[in-house]
Amino acid sequence: MKGFGIIKGLGVTLKHIYDTYAEDFKTGRKRYYNEAGVRMRMTPDTKGIFTVNYPEERLPVAENFRFVPFLVYEEEEGEKVPRCTACGICSKVCPTQCIWITRAEDPETGKPLKTPAEFYIDIDLCMNCGFCAEYCPFDAIKMDHDYELASYDRMQNNIYDKERLLKPASYYAEIRPLHYAREKQAKAEEAAKKAARRRPRE
Amino acid sequence: MPDELNKPEYNIPPELEGTVAITTLDRIYNWGRRYSVWPMFFGLACCAIEMIATAGARFDLARFGMEIMRPSPRQCDLMIVSGTVTKKMIPQVVRLYNQMPEPKYVLSMGACACGGGPFKRGYNVIAGVDKYIPVDVYVPGCPPTPQALLYGLIKIQEKIDKESVKEVRWYQKEEDPGIPVPILGPDLIDLRDFPELLERVTQKEDQA
Amino acid sequence: MNEEIKVLETYEQAVLERFPDWVRVDEREGYQGLLVESANLLPLMSDLRDELGYDLLTSLTGVDYLPEEKMEVVYHLFRSTGGAILEIKVQIPRSNPVVPSLVGLYPGAAFQEREAWDLLGIKFEGHPHLKRILMWEGFSGHPLRKDWQEVFYGDEKKPYEDRWPKGKTKKIEADNPYQENIAYPEGFNPETWIPEPAEFLFKGSIPLEQEEEFDTEKLVVNLGPQHPSTHGVFRMVATLDGETVVDLEPVMGYLHRNHEKIGEKNTFAMNMPYTDRLDYFCSMSNNFGYALAVEKLLGEKYHPPERAQYIRVIMAELTRVLNHFMAIGFFLNDLGAYFTPALYTIKERELILDIFEAVAGSRMMCNYFRFGGVVRDLPQGMEEHIREMAYERLPRQIDELDRYLVENEIVVSRGQGVGVLTPEQAIGLSAAGPVLRASGVPYDIRRADPYSIYDRFDFDVAVRYHGDVYDRFLIRFDEIRQSIRILQQAIDSIPQGEVLANKPAYKFKMPVGEAYGRVEGPKGELGFYVVSDGTDNPWRYHVRAPSFINLTGLRQMCLGEKVADLVAILGSIDIVLGEVDR
Numbered sequence: 001m002k003g004f005g006i007i008k009g010l011g012v013t014l015k016h017i018y019d020t021y022a023e024d025f026k027t028g029r030k031r032y033y034n035e036a037g038v039r040m041r042m043t044p045d046t047k048g049i050f051t052v053n054y055p056e057e058r059l060p061v062a063e064n065f066r067f068v069p070f071l072v073y074e075e076e077e078g079e080k081v082p083r084c085t086a087c088g089i090c091s092k093v094c095p096t097q098c099i100w101i102t103r104a105e106d107p108e109t110g111k112p113l114k115t116p117a118e119f120y121i122d123i124d125l126c127m128n129c130g131f132c133a134e135y136c137p138f139d140a141i142k143m144d145h146d147y148e149l150a151s152y153d154r155m156q157n158n159i160y161d162k163e164r165l166l167k168p169a170s171y172y173a174e175i176r177p178l179h180y181a182r183e184k185q186a187k188a189e190e191a192a193k194k195a196a197r198r199r200p201r202e
Numbered sequence: 203m204p205d206e207l208n209k210p211e212y213n214i215p216p217e218l219e220g221t222v223a224i225t226t227l228d229r230i231y232n233w234g235r236r237y238s239v240w241p242m243f244f245g246l247a248c249c250a251i252e253m254i255a256t257a258g259a260r261f262d263l264a265r266f267g268m269e270i271m272r273p274s275p276r277q278c279d280l281m282i283v284s285g286t287v288t289k290k291m292i293p294q295v296v297r298l299y300n301q302m303p304e305p306k307y308v309l310s311m312g313a314c315a316c317g318g319g320p321f322k323r324g325y326n327v328i329a330g331v332d333k334y335i336p337v338d339v340y341v342p343g344c345p346p347t348p349q350a351l352l353y354g355l356i357k358i359q360e361k362i363d364k365e366s367v368k369e370v371r372w373y374q375k376e377e378d379p380g381i382p383v384p385i386l387g388p389d390l391i392d393l394r395d396f397p398e399l400l401e402r403v404t405q406k407e408d409q410a
Numbered sequence: 411m412n413e414e415i416k417v418l419e420t421y422e423q424a425v426l427e428r429f430p431d432w433v434r435v436d437e438r439e440g441y442q443g444l445l446v447e448s449a450n451l452l453p454l455m456s457d458l459r460d461e462l463g464y465d466l467l468t469s470l471t472g473v474d475y476l477p478e479e480k481m482e483v484v485y486h487l488f489r490s491t492g493g494a495i496l497e498i499k500v501q502i503p504r505s506n507p508v509v510p511s512l513v514g515l516y517p518g519a520a521f522q523e524r525e526a527w528d529l530l531g532i533k534f535e536g537h538p539h540l541k542r543i544l545m546w547e548g549f550s551g552h553p554l555r556k557d558w559q560e561v562f563y564g565d566e567k568k569p570y571e572d573r574w575p576k577g578k579t580k581k582i583e584a585d586n587p588y589q590e591n592i593a594y595p596e597g598f599n600p601e602t603w604i605p606e607p608a609e610f611l612f613k614g615s616i617p618l619e620q621e622e623e624f625d626t627e628k629l630v631v632n633l634g635p636q637h638p639s640t641h642g643v644f645r646m647v648a649t650l651d652g653e654t655v656v657d658l659e660p661v662m663g664y665l666h667r668n669h670e671k672i673g674e675k676n677t678f679a680m681n682m683p684y685t686d687r688l689d690y691f692c693s694m695s696n697n698f699g700y701a702l703a704v705e706k707l708l709g710e711k712y713h714p715p716e717r718a719q720y721i722r723v724i725m726a727e728l729t730r731v732l733n734h735f736m737a738i739g740f741f742l743n744d745l746g747a748y749f750t751p752a753l754y755t756i757k758e759r760e761l762i763l764d765i766f767e768a769v770a771g772s773r774m775m776c777n778y779f780r781f782g783g784v785v786r787d788l789p790q791g792m793e794e795h796i797r798e799m800a801y802e803r804l805p806r807q808i809d810e811l812d813r814y815l816v817e818n819e820i821v822v823s824r825g826q827g828v829g830v831l832t833p834e835q836a837i838g839l840s841a842a843g844p845v846l847r848a849s850g851v852p853y854d855i856r857r858a859d860p861y862s863i864y865d866r867f868d869f870d871v872a873v874r875y876h877g878d879v880y881d882r883f884l885i886r887f888d889e890i891r892q893s894i895r896i897l898q899q900a901i902d903s904i905p906q907g908e909v910l911a912n913k914p915a916y917k918f919k920m921p922v923g924e925a926y927g928r929v930e931g932p933k934g935e936l937g938f939y940v941v942s943d944g945t946d947n948p949w950r951y952h953v954r955a956p957s958f959i960n961l962t963g964l965r966q967m968c969l970g971e972k973v974a975d976l977v978a979i980l981g982s983i984d985i986v987l988g989e990v991d992r
Contacts, residue, residue: 003819005816005817005819005821006819006820008814008817009813009815009817009818012810012813012814044798044799044803045802045803050760051261053265055356061767062767064768064769064770064786064789065771066772067343067347067350068343088573088574092574092916093569095320095676096320096322097570100574101575102576103574112575122317123342124316124317124318124319124330124342126313127320127683128772129682130772131683131916134914135916147343147350147353149343150340150353152338152339152357152361153340154342158317178789245643246642247642247667248687248775250642251691252773254756255756255760258753258756258760259753259756259760275636285665288664290545290664290666291635291665314667320672321667323560324560324668324672325560326666326668327667347773387548387598387600388548388549388550388603389592389594390592391600399594399600403598
């Protein structure tokens with residue numbers, strides 16, 4: 001019969017409309033405006049309304065999620081000590097070459113120090129590939145989860161300097177708990193190995 | 203009546219609460235505009251897919267009054283420059299911008315539209331669409347996630363909120379001449395730079 | 411039968427025996443294939459096509475060997491019945507790069523030859539309409555030549571010297587005296603310069619016959635570059651006789667962002683995230699092709715471990731499912747079903763993107779593959795999640811989509827018999843992927859020339875026989891179903907273990923040589939041709955983009971159709987402009 005295909009197709013849309021109300025009726029209030037509700041809408045058997053009401057609700061990002069990079073610093077006696085040693089690997093692997101680093105120098109001897117004096121990232125160039133974080137041997141540069149970076153002026157805002165890039169290690173532990181724990185464990189193991197190596201010599 | 207219209211909070215007698223709202227002309231003008239920003243259905247590159255995803259079910263642009271994406275520039279208020287702008291494309295982008303009626307806004311989406319992005323050094327790439335058309339909001343990221351784009355759109359709404367009927371450029375007396383459309387020559391010819399270009403050529407000839 | 415296999419194993423010898431005077435083996439270290447003089451190219455190719463069955467000219471490109479003052483044109487040939495590659499090369503002097511055009515033998519060479527002329531300045535004698543394709547007519551210079559430099563010219567190779575240890579924080583525009591990415595040739599005078607006439611674009615690749623007959627009725631209609639259903643910045647210049655299309659000229663290059671030139675400045679590792687941006691729906695497949703090509707160069711040491719192979723296949727198949735879902739949704743958009751089917755398919759895409767985000771870190775630009783494996787293992791619980799998707803969600807949704815759309819009378823009547831491409835035409839036009847298979851040619855690289863571990867899985871090559879728009883629409887359903895089958899087998903048999911063959915590295919000891927790696931991307935054969943000169947940066951980096959080459963057949967499909975069907979035909983090819991223009 002002509003037109004049967006269309007009617008069959010309309011049945012599918014009708015079922016979608018029905019599902020919307022049926023799901024709402026079944027789960028009630030707890031479907032919206034809380035994290036469990038958002039997670040429910042992300043599972044493979046989700047049905048009904050699929051919308052995440054940004055900005056009231058936010059889609060949780062995966063731990064591996066990467067946006068622009070940031071520098072990790074450790075809090076030591078109230079001072080920000082960046083983990084970065086200005087080795088320059090991130091600026092070498094960066095595919096868009098959007099990282100500029102000036103290595104700090106000892107003001108007296110002029111010898112290079114293991115810390116950056118200046119560190120810039122041009123986020124107008126950055127392609128969020130994550131190479132800098134991947135190849136950093138000191139876990140000093142990591143990919144951020146913060147994507148709300150829109151601004152009215154790019155000349156002012158879109159070259160990030162060291163001040164803006166530095167974020168505490170606690171923030172890193174918060175957004176990437178698994179990575180942080182894994183790195184901490186690896187470091188502890190490394191330290192233990194070193195200690196074990198040193199002991200026989202003594 | 204939405205609460206946001208009611209600020210500056212005048213004292214409304216209790217018996218009239220809920221029936222009467224007092225507001226300013228600017229506020230109601232901007233309130234009307236901010237919830238009816240129609241973006242242009244205009245995709246350039248990768249970011250356009252995220253823009254379409256933003257219009258999809260999960261992020262649902264319609265919640266901001268932006269569901270109607272118009273393919274024609276004559277019917278839109280917002281141009282989302284979503285992706286790499288190339289020299290071959292810039293004449294069309296400028297022409298589309300000129301064809302949009304006032305009030306118009308431009309959102310540059312993604313690293314490429316903001317400043318050339320990963321392709322900045324390419325011979326056919328414009329390092330930032332703002333070299334040709336004025337941009338209101340920059341959304342960095344490669345590509346920005348739909349939520350990052352929504353954040354940029356909220357920024358546009360905030361910008362609209364701050365405008366005043368008295369000062370907006372589309373009620374000024376001077377007529378907007380539009381932006382001259384660049385020409386494709388041996389390389390891109392920006393007509394605004396034409397005098398400089400001419401000067402350069404004559405200088406060279408003088409030297410010779 | 412036995413003889414056939416013998417020929418396949420020793421294809422190079424077979425050609426050598428047949429033409430001892432014409433061809434010789436390319437004996438440079440790391441190179442393969444056969445060299446031929448340009449005078450003998452046409453007779454050799456016609457014999458290869460007609461007698462030895464190499465009917466599929468998949469890739470054609472040029473290489474600029476500046477130090478040797480030579481240009482090389484590289485042809486990659488396959489048989490549509492399956493088998494390994496046959497590489498033919500022609501060397502020509504750089505000062506006068508002329509080779510005979512192959513358009514007469516393989517019509518699919520038309521766009522690729524134009525691209526080689528545009529970017530490398532190689533002249534193809536006998537090409538019916540040799541003009542620029544990616545840049546505009548009148549642009550000065552051929553950008554992919556090694557002595558041509560863009561204006562934003564920093565150091566010759568990445569990484570740039572000035573980034574570390576003395577970082578300079580200036581915008582690179584400051585390097586350029588005119589503040590823009592613009593350079594005019596010597597002696598250019600804007601006052602006396604006359605722009606190209608607009609009609610230049612409207613001239614079709616083949617001149618119209620009997621032009622004077624419809625002098626009064628001929629109408630030129632431009633669709634694009636800003637058009638809601640050209641899938642981006644694509645432009646079709648259609649010449650109409652009433653409602654009927656009598657000629658069609660695809661115009662592209664509006665998104666030409668210099669992928670290959672930038673790729674030659676990058677190091678090998680840096681190109682991986684750039685490949686994401688080729689076909690931005692299928693970044694995983696693009697990664698796959700590039701990784702295969704470079705692993706071929708690097709040798710056995712970089713053979714990925716078992717688990718990585720499985721992860722690669724799972725990701726590539728998920729990408730195919732995602733891409734075809736979107737292709738179906740957008741195709742219905744093009745037919746005028748404004749957005750509802752697309753909404754449903756975008757929903758499935760979002761759920762697959764959640765997997766990609768959890769695994770690779772980004773929704774679209776995954777950058778997940780590395781030479782010798784993948785960057786990191788699947789996160790905890792992901793295998794279960796993928797299994798649930800592969801066994802429950804995706805089969806259910808594809809069945810629902812099937813009920814929703816396939817029997818719809820509007821889709822049927824707008825699709826059946828429209829935009830037909832016969833098998834012979836499809837092979838001749840170098841079509842690939844769903845476009846080729848919908849025309850009745852069961853050519854799938856996963857079967858015809860298996861790579862990775864595809865030979866372990868049980869699946870059918872989807873094929874349809876009418877070659878019209880409707881079949882190209884249906885074949886995407888078939889392919890999703892086959893991909894789900896592969897996904898189910900892969901997720902059930904994935905072993906534990908390492909995911910990277912070597913330690914993570916960003917610098918590699920690249921041997922001198924060339925490699926052509928290809929995968930069956932969702933849109934067709936995606937090939938990467940890489941030439942290494944032993945340094946960190948590739949000497950030549952060429953992408954055989956399926957969307958671009960599938961467009962060669964667009965004119966053939968559209969001739970004689972109504973103007974309203976143009977959009978449907980274009981939608982059924984499923985192009986992505988990032989890949990067309992690169």
